[in-house]
Amino acid sequence: MTAFDTGTTIGVVGAGAMGGGIAQVAAMAGHRVVIADSDSAAVTRASAAVSKALAREVEKGRMASGEDTATVARIEFVEAGTGDLRRFADCGLVIEAIVERLDTKRALFAALELVVPDECVLATNTSSLAIAAIGGGCRRPDRVVGVHFFNPAPVMPLVEIVPSLATETEVTSAVRALVDSWGKTTVVASDTPGFIVNRIARPYYGEAIRMYEEGLADIATIDWAMKTAGRFKMGPFELMDFIGHDVNFAVTRSVFEGSWYDPRYRPSVTQQRLVEAGWLGRKTGRGFYDYAPGAPQPAPTEDHALAERLFDRTLALLVNEAIDAALMRVATPRDIELAMTKGVNYPRGLLAWGDEIGLSTILGRLDALYVEYGEDRYRPSALLRRLVRDGRSLLA
Numbered sequence: 001m002t003a004f005d006t007g008t009t010i011g012v013v014g015a016g017a018m019g020g021g022i023a024q025v026a027a028m029a030g031h032r033v034v035i036a037d038s039d040s041a042a043v044t045r046a047s048a049a050v051s052k053a054l055a056r057e058v059e060k061g062r063m064a065s066g067e068d069t070a071t072v073a074r075i076e077f078v079e080a081g082t083g084d085l086r087r088f089a090d091c092g093l094v095i096e097a098i099v100e101r102l103d104t105k106r107a108l109f110a111a112l113e114l115v116v117p118d119e120c121v122l123a124t125n126t127s128s129l130a131i132a133a134i135g136g137g138c139r140r141p142d143r144v145v146g147v148h149f150f151n152p153a154p155v156m157p158l159v160e161i162v163p164s165l166a167t168e169t170e171v172t173s174a175v176r177a178l179v180d181s182w183g184k185t186t187v188v189a190s191d192t193p194g195f196i197v198n199r200i201a202r203p204y205y206g207e208a209i210r211m212y213e214e215g216l217a218d219i220a221t222i223d224w225a226m227k228t229a230g231r232f233k234m235g236p237f238e239l240m241d242f243i244g245h246d247v248n249f250a251v252t253r254s255v256f257e258g259s260w261y262d263p264r265y266r267p268s269v270t271q272q273r274l275v276e277a278g279w280l281g282r283k284t285g286r287g288f289y290d291y292a293p294g295a296p297q298p299a300p301t302e303d304h305a306l307a308e309r310l311f312d313r314t315l316a317l318l319v320n321e322a323i324d325a326a327l328m329r330v331a332t333p334r335d336i337e338l339a340m341t342k343g344v345n346y347p348r349g350l351l352a353w354g355d356e357i358g359l360s361t362i363l364g365r366l367d368a369l370y371v372e373y374g375e376d377r378y379r380p381s382a383l384l385r386r387l388v389r390d391g392r393s394l395l396a
Contacts, residue, residue, distance in 0.1 A: 121171055130164070161186050
């Protein structure tokens with residue numbers, strides 16, 4: 001296949017927040033974009049949201065006057081279901097950003113294959129489903145690849161490029177070069193549950209809920225601790241409320257099931273109950289916190305010694321996950337560091353953080369937790385033990 005350029009028409013299927021954001025990114029890079037959704041209201045909302053976002057870029061001086069309208073003019077907003085995808089016939093790349101259901105995605109890709117040219121690449125923005133499973137329903141799985149943006153797509157710099165076993169090397173390289181040209185930071189991940197970010201970040205949420213369930217600290221205190229002791233921009237409960245518990249719980253469950261029920265990724269009943277109650281976070285006005293106007297907000301217990309203990313426990317699990325991801329060749333150490341700083345805004349790369357604290361210290365914390373609980377969720381990675389034994393660093 002040939003390399004992409006600004007003459008390549010980009011297709012986006014799904015006009016939700018993520019699809020609209022991806023369309024905006026591609027159009028800002030100079031491409032003609034076709035974005036479609038079967039829901040006419042979603043198409044209307046996406047058009048309005050993109051226009052508003054670009055106008056704001058002009059207001060803030062980050063885009064020249066008139067460039068916003070020129071960018072919007074490059075985007076064609078279409079109401080179309082899987083039975084009418086002919087508007088994508090001229091696309092060189094189509095990115096799917098629809099509901100996280102394997103059967104729905106497979107049906108869409110099979111329908112797209114009937115209308116797009118042979119050289120068109122089909123990409124999925126899935127955050128947790130296997131690329132091989134999505135491409136497995138295609139006649140040409142070699143042109144299917146994961147292109148996982150983070151929300152909001154125009155703002156977040158990271159994009160995970162995820163080839164499956166069947167994806168052609170040329171497809172992976174061409175798509176990565178294209179997304180790089182859009183000003184994004186790309187990393188390559190193996191087609192494993194959660195890819196890089198959603199695999200490694202699980203303890204940030206899971207261990208926070210576990211410590212809360214045990215009564216070690218309340219929600220506000222744990223959030224305060226991670227921001228104070230760890231310098232994270234958002235505490236885990238604030239972040240889960242921001243992401244939405246329907247989304248966060250689904251990703252945790254997907255990683256858990258996809259890793260053959262590894263206890264490190266076990267979902268929480270506490271979060272499941274929030275989903276069942278419809279308390280999905282900010283978007284519904286209630287999650288771990290109450291977002292109703294005038295609702296009282298809980299105050300943290302500002303105990304710095306407690307904050308350090310909570311942070312130390314969580315960080316040990318995060319560093320262990322990053323090292324284990326390197327062991328299992330989910331990604332290179334460099335890409336792991338980039339993914340966690342650019343994809344979820346961690347204060348620093350977890351591998352470097354572990355080196356600074358001392359890997360023997362991280363191992364000691366995990367061994368103590370493993371002895372205390374007797375649970376595999378605290379088992380240290382074999383690579384962590386090797387690094388401590390040999391006095392090595394993955395970043396050396």
